[in-house]
Amino acid sequence: MLNYVTAGESHGPQLTGIITGVPAGLKLDLDEINAALAARQGGYGRGNRQKIEHDQVQIVGGVRHLITLGSPVALVIQNRDHAHWSQIMDPTAPETPQNTLRKVERPRPGHADLVGGMKYRHRDLRNVLERSSARETAMRVAIGNICKQLLRQLDIDLVGFVTQVGPIGGEQVPTHDVARVTAAIQQNDLRMVDQEEVTAVHDLIDQTKRDGDTVGGIIRVIVENVPAGLGSYVNWDTKLDAKLAAAVMGVNAMKGVSIGDGFAAAQSFGSQVMDPINWDETEHWSRASDHLGGFEGGMTNGMPIIVNAAMKPIPTLYKPLQTADVNTKEAKKANVERSDTTAIVPASLVIESVVAIELVKALTDTFDGSTLGRLQDQVAAYRQELADY
Ligand SMILES: Cc1cc2nc3c(=O)[nH]c(=O)nc-3n(C[C@H](O)[C@H](O)[C@H](O)COP(=O)(O)O)c2cc1C
Numbered sequence: 422m423l424n425y426v427t428a429g430e431s432h433g434p435q436l437t438g439i440i441t442g443v444p445a446g447l448k449l450d451l452d453e454i455n456a457a458l459a460a461r462q463g464g465y466g467r468g469n470r471q472k473i474e475h476d477q478v479q480i481v482g483g484v485r486h487l488i489t490l491g492s493p494v495a496l497v498i499q500n501r502d503h504a505h506w507s508q509i510m511d512p513t514a515p516e517t518p519q520n521t522l523r524k525v526e527r528p529r530p531g532h533a534d535l536v537g538g539m540k541y542r543h544r545d546l547r548n549v550l551e552r553s554s555a556r557e558t559a560m561r562v563a564i565g566n567i568c569k570q571l572l573r574q575l576d577i578d579l580v581g582f583v584t585q586v587g588p589i590g591g592e593q594v595p596t597h598d599v600a601r602v603t604a605a606i607q608q609n610d611l612r613m614v615d616q617e618e619v620t621a622v623h624d625l626i627d628q629t630k631r632d633g634d635t636v637g638g639i640i641r642v643i644v645e646n647v648p649a650g651l652g653s654y655v656n657w658d659t660k661l662d663a664k665l666a667a668a669v670m671g672v673n674a675m676k677g678v679s680i681g682d683g684f685a686a687a688q689s690f691g692s693q694v695m696d697p698i699n700w701d702e703t704e705h706w707s708r709a710s711d712h713l714g715g716f717e718g719g720m721t722n723g724m725p726i727i728v729n730a731a732m733k734p735i736p737t738l739y740k741p742l743q744t745a746d747v748n749t750k751e752a753k754k755a756n757v758e759r760s761d762t763t764a765i766v767p768a769s770l771v772i773e774s775v776v777a778i779e780l781v782k783a784l785t786d787t788f789d790g791s792t793l794g795r796l797q798d799q800v801a802a803y804r805q806e807l808a809d810y
């Protein structure tokens with residue numbers, strides 16, 4: 422089964438990622454990975470860090486001539502900003518007054534600073550924020566894009582987009598058409614389908630920034646053409662909707678995950694929420710609707726997967742909140758580290774990525790993922806079996 426680990430601090434030399442279980446024989450499109458990284462850097466409301474970075478993936482293991490070998494794939498993304506932090510963030514230089522400059526002692530409410538310091542006995546909270554920073558999500562997007570490329574070889578496509586920023590937007594008519602959504606969101610810098618909301622959201626973000634405040638939002642990922650029966654009802658820890666929820670919640674600043682109609686389903690009657698089953702000669706098994714977001718019993722049911730994620734506002738406020746110095750215990754205003762006003766756009770790419778990764782995990786758990794060819798054969802045979810059921 423595919424798995425991955427990442428390492429690296431926000432202002433350290435680089436991010437490192439290792440993916441195990443990538444099938445042999447997958448031809449990688451490097452430009453596509455780099456385009457995904459560039460998209461994650463963009464979006465309205467980002468801070469100045471992205472003017473410094475120019476994220477490009479280096480593949481340093483597991484691939485020859487752009488084709489995966491079946492061995493662990495190792496990836497690197499440089500932190501250009503490290504040049505400005507080379508002493509402070511040098512992994513091996515001894516501690517001196519010079520390289521402990523820019524100590525963080527006033528924890529920001531909502532960030533990992535205070536609890537991370539308590540747990541790991543750090544008195545310089547930089548030791549916490551450097552890793553809790555969402556800089557790490559650049560690597561998850563690179564890994565996610567490799568998974569997206571693999572899914573495409575199995576005719577599975579997905580897209581993440583923004584449905585709400587602060588109070589603007591909201592539940593739209595669920596759209597299951599990945600190509601249509603992808604085309605629509607490329608028309609604006611908010612990855613929103615509804616173009617009419619875009620100007621209002623720009624104004625909201627501008628005003629929020631002027632106020633020294635921040636704003637969150639809601640992201641949706643839709644996935645098309647996933648075969649029924651991935652995941653299982655037989656045990657709590659085999660349910661794929663639960664694994665997806667954990668992966669989404671594992672992204673920085675996520676506070677809610679729902680599938681399909683999600684919380685709205687709780688306000689509706691059963692007749693409005695269950696997706697009626699149909700069988701006919703051409704379509705075989707199909708559903709009249711997709712309120713349940715493609716899941717029944719923790720298993721994919723063949724309908725598009727719909728995952729929603731609620732992102733809280735960014736914790737670092739330019740008008741900082743009350744806190745206390747972790748060393749002197751004096752009441753102070755929280756630390757202000759350069760920051761985004763909103764990161765809902767990059768987060769939509771990160772959520773898309775973790776969903777892609779989780780689906781590849783499920784596929785390579787269910788089928789033999791040693792080689793792409795065998796995986797394709799097994800998935801095709803399985804799809805035929807489902808159609809014949
Ligand atoms: C793409 C992305 C960018 C983010 N940028 C910032 C930022 O500039 N400043 C900040 O304080 N938090 C930012 N965050 C949120 C923090 O990383 C996050 O709130 C923090 O790690 C605490 O974790 P938690 O919110 O999951 O509890 C960002 C999150 C994401 C997904």
Ligand SMILES: C=C(O[C@@H]1CC(C(=O)O)=C[C@@H](OP(=O)(O)O)[C@H]1O)C(=O)O
Pocket residue numbers: 431468469470471474553554555556559673758759760761767
């Ligand atoms: C570096 C990225 O996001 C960072 C995430 C982040 C945080 O606290 O999560 C804080 C900011 O870091 P910095 O103080 O260096 O600007 C963001 O810029 C990135 O997305 O590439």
